[in-house]
Amino acid sequence: MNAADRISTKLAMVAFPRGFCAGVSRAVDAVEAALLTFPPPIYCFNEIVHNRQVVDRLTDKGVVFVHDFDEVPSGGVVLFSAHGVTPQLRDDARQRGLTVIDATCPFVAKVHAEVKRFAQSGYTIVLIGKRGHEEVVGVAGEAPEHVIVVEDAGEARAVGVPDPSRVAVVMQTTLSQSEAGQVLGVLRDRFPSLKTPPNSDICYATTNRQEAVRQLSEKVERVLVLGARNSANTNRLVEVARNAGTAAELLPDMDSLAAIDFDGVKRVGVTAGASTPESFLDAVMAALAERGFEPTHLPPVAEESVTFTLPQPLCR
Ligand code: SF4
Numbered sequence: 001m002n003a004a005d006r007i008s009t010k011l012a013m014v015a016f017p018r019g020f021c022a023g024v025s026r027a028v029d030a031v032e033a034a035l036l037t038f039p040p041p042i043y044c045f046n047e048i049v050h051n052r053q054v055v056d057r058l059t060d061k062g063v064v065f066v067h068d069f070d071e072v073p074s075g076g077v078v079l080f081s082a083h084g085v086t087p088q089l090r091d092d093a094r095q096r097g098l099t100v101i102d103a104t105c106p107f108v109a110k111v112h113a114e115v116k117r118f119a120q121s122g123y124t125i126v127l128i129g130k131r132g133h134e135e136v137v138g139v140a141g142e143a144p145e146h147v148i149v150v151e152d153a154g155e156a157r158a159v160g161v162p163d164p165s166r167v168a169v170v171m172q173t174t175l176s177q178s179e180a181g182q183v184l185g186v187l188r189d190r191f192p193s194l195k196t197p198p199n200s201d202i203c204y205a206t207t208n209r210q211e212a213v214r215q216l217s218e219k220v221e222r223v224l225v226l227g228a229r230n231s232a233n234t235n236r237l238v239e240v241a242r243n244a245g246t247a248a249e250l251l252p253d254m255d256s257l258a259a260i261d262f263d264g265v266k267r268v269g270v271t272a273g274a275s276t277p278e279s280f281l282d283a284v285m286a287a288l289a290e291r292g293f294e295p296t297h298l299p300p301v302a303e304e305s306v307t308f309t310l311p312q313p314l315c316r
Helices: 003-008 022-037 052-060 087-095 106-120 134-140 153-158 177-190 204-217 232-243 254-258 278-290
Strands: 010-014 042-045 063-066 077-080 099-102 124-128 147-150 167-171 222-226 247-251 267-272 293-297
Touching: 010 278, 022 042, 022 052, 022 077, 022 106, 052 063, 077 087, 087 099, 106 124, 106 134, 106 167, 124 134, 124 177, 134 147, 153 177, 167 177, 177 204, 177 232, 204 222, 204 232, 204 267, 222 232, 222 278, 232 247, 232 267, 247 254, 254 278, 267 278, 278 293
Parallel strands: 010 267, 010 293, 042 063, 042 077, 077 099, 124 147, 124 167, 222 247, 222 267
Antiparallel strands: none
């Protein structure tokens, strides 16, 4: 290939890390292991991960997704997703005699533990996160009378607390580093003795995927973020790319790819949220290849070695 050909080559550049994180892998593996361990059906409370392709595949294998324990027969096996649930729901499941497989991501469980610890010490806990998101609902449920959810810097400026000298902060694990930093800055200004957890609540997978898409955005004209519209971490990746000044859109399925006009685009970037299976990325890359984009895999911005063992009672 000569220099002129190389310049005219259209590229689909893929970021790394991308896709499944350790918490999502563990939750999906837990469902697969439960299907082999217990007689069907296995019940899953809410979506195991926010991804339609994963949910549909597991439904085909005999998993029933429910939003209410009334849909689970006594003695049934119910699995909680990586997002976690409130302690009230955990207690309710046990009181109904259900076998619980709790696949709450250990990084989310860490935030639950922080809320309990701060609440026991009498702190008001500001939880930075998206109101109504399952993870935020579960974390807030650890101490509802102590927790106030704030979504952005404006809410942080307005939040009222009973004792400004006893305020702590925790975060949803999938926030954008920069936005969370702004909110934290407002809280530190307002509450100088603000207590923070020893380590950031934003997990390694969120941090790495955001950095990878930020670097990808500098190299391409358009970024495609593969993942579900209700996936928090996927939406943050879109925001990070746009904040870097690059056009970016969320792609939940192949139909949405078909609707995109790539006229004049020579460099397209591709990444995937932490709940998006690699099989979807493969399908998108194949479709982009048909449109003349040559696949190029960028070097990793970080090595990832985090793994978790399966939750009880699958791990003996
Ligand atoms: S994004 Fe982070 S906190 Fe959420 S499941 Fe994955 S590893 Fe756990």
